[in-house]
Amino acid sequence: MNVLESFFILLGGLWAGTINTVVGSGTLVTFPILIALGIAPVMAVVSNAMGLIAGGVSGTWGYRRELRGMGRNLACLMPASLLGGMTGAYLLLHLPESVFSFVAPALIVLALALVIFQPRLQGVIKKRRESATSSRSHETIMVLLVFLTGVYGGYFVAAQGVLLVAILGIFMSGTLQNANAVKNVLALSVNVVAAISYLIFAPEKIIWQVVALIAVSSLAGGFLGARIGRKLPPVVLRTVIVILGLVALFFMLQKLVVA
Template sequence: MSLLEMAAILLAGLAAGTINTVVGSGTLVTFPTLLAFGVPPVVANVSNTIGLAPGSVSGAIGYRRELRGQRSRLIRLGSASLIGGVIGALLLLVLPEEAFRAIVPVLIGLGVLLVAFQPGVRAWVDRVGGGRTTPENGSWWVWVLVLLTGVYGGYFGAAQGVLLVAILGIGLNETIQRNNATKNVLAGLVNGVAALLFIIIAEVDWAIAGLIAVGAVIGGQVGASVGRRLPPWLLRCVIVVVGCVALVSFALG
């Protein structure tokens, strides 16, 4: 690997770590970069997941202020992310990529719409529920959807954050910043458990994983600093834009 390639992967990791902390979809930066340098797709996906896992931890630490008072919620929803991440990582190793490519754009598009119209959808959910207060840790369907998002995240992960923010925004009575902090922890759990499985049973390019990890850790801190300064409406717009970019990327791919 040349110095130019190493620098490009390091910068891609930094960008991905920043984007993942603010929104999600950092994989859309690192994964194509690795493919452009001739890394086989599965090795690229595995090495990328391992490299981005430390960035998720960094982003969660950066958002620790917004995580206060959410311990029980994180334990409950975190169990769904862990289960989903294990399933998704195993599917990556046994299923062809085409198995998920058909549904991925649909999921991302749905997530973008839910985030864009979140206030109205949230009000509709409240009306349908007869004005009942949403449980602190979310209704049963929030756990189920977080698990399914974990399956997707363990398999590939691009725009996992968009989907999580959409689910949490509708299912929880919280600010978008606190939901974003929760999203970072849940996505981090998915990436972490998938990375652990890949380390044990998959082929890893450790040079690539290490470069991405260094960049992602730095990016996690940058993303936390930037993300918490964004007003709710602007953060929602950023999420929608990144989601749309993900859709275009999949369409062109």
């Protein structure tokens, strides 16, 4: 890997770390770069996911203030994310790459719809929370959706943040910034458990130079993203989410058409 190629990976990692902290979809920057450099898709997914762990750590630390009072939510949702991440990593290492590419666009469309109609849906759910039975039902749905997002994140990584913010923004009490902070923790947990799976079951698919480059740059990007994301009003943050979700959808549909 020459200096120019390393520079592009560093630049992509910086942007990915920044945008992952703000909303997600950073992989849609780094993954195409790695593919363009001739790296095999599965190796690109594995190396990218491992490198972005550093950005997840700095982004989570940057949003630590918004995590106050979210302990119960994290205790409820973390196991679902971890189990989902392990399942997704298993699928990545054992199923054809084409399988999930057909499901991913549908998930992004769903995420965008949830983000766009979030204020209205959140209002409806808040009214129904007065019923204890209804509240338990909503919590169960949220845990299931977080698990499924973890499966997706463990398989491909890209846009799991968009899905998580959409789900948490509707079903979890608190502000959109609180949801974004919890999203960072859950996405990080998925990446960590997936990375452990890669290390144990497929170390030959890891390109350590790529991991190191993305790790260094995404670490800086995570701190930068936390500073930017906290200052954004909910409407602006929601708009950014929708725009990046559309970008994710474009890339995924383009991949299907080319295939």
